[in-house]
Amino acid sequence: MASGAHKVDITWDRRPAGVVAHLVFDNARRLNVLNPPALLDLTEAFVSLAREDDLRVIVFSGAGGRAFIGGADINHMTTMKHPEDGRRFLTMIHKLCQAIRDVPVPVICKAEAWGLVEEVVPVIELDQAMERCVQAIVDAAPLAVRAQKRLMRRWERLSIDEGIQAGIDAMAESVADGEHLERMTAFVNRKKKG
16 A cells, blocks of 8 residues: 555465565655654554454565664654644554554564564574564464464553463463464474484
8 A cells, every 4th residue: 555655565475374464664765754644554554464364473664774664754743733733643653553562463573772672683684584583483373372462462451460360361271272282292292203
């Protein structure tokens, strides 16, 4: 989808174990800055992706190689004259963040400055590192991945004691669905052979 100077492109990598969606935000000529139309398009894209039953992981990147997301569009911010303008813009940012959090599978993207990354690699190694992460998620049990993402979202709102109980409940649900048996049996058999 495109709106003005930016584009939001989604490509599908259909694998035997499920679908990997690659979402690229392209406003590269302006370092991928976010303005209201871009925020709306990205939010719509994530809401739409969240409805895909076969989705296993989303790889979210910015086009151009110079910036993932360049922050808020300063040109737009200079047009804000009333408190409601600021309220509306920040609300749109929060709605995008909420749409990303609401996706039931992991979303991979380079947010080092926020302390949200697990690995930092040189640019030349980025594709290989991303593929290792994608493949690890795709290889994992799909119900377990979605259950873990739901649990992480619940932990955001719970006290420590409530979070512990939610983890216990999630483990019980995981045992009830039986998905773990095949994976654990294969792991145990592989260890016996090795």
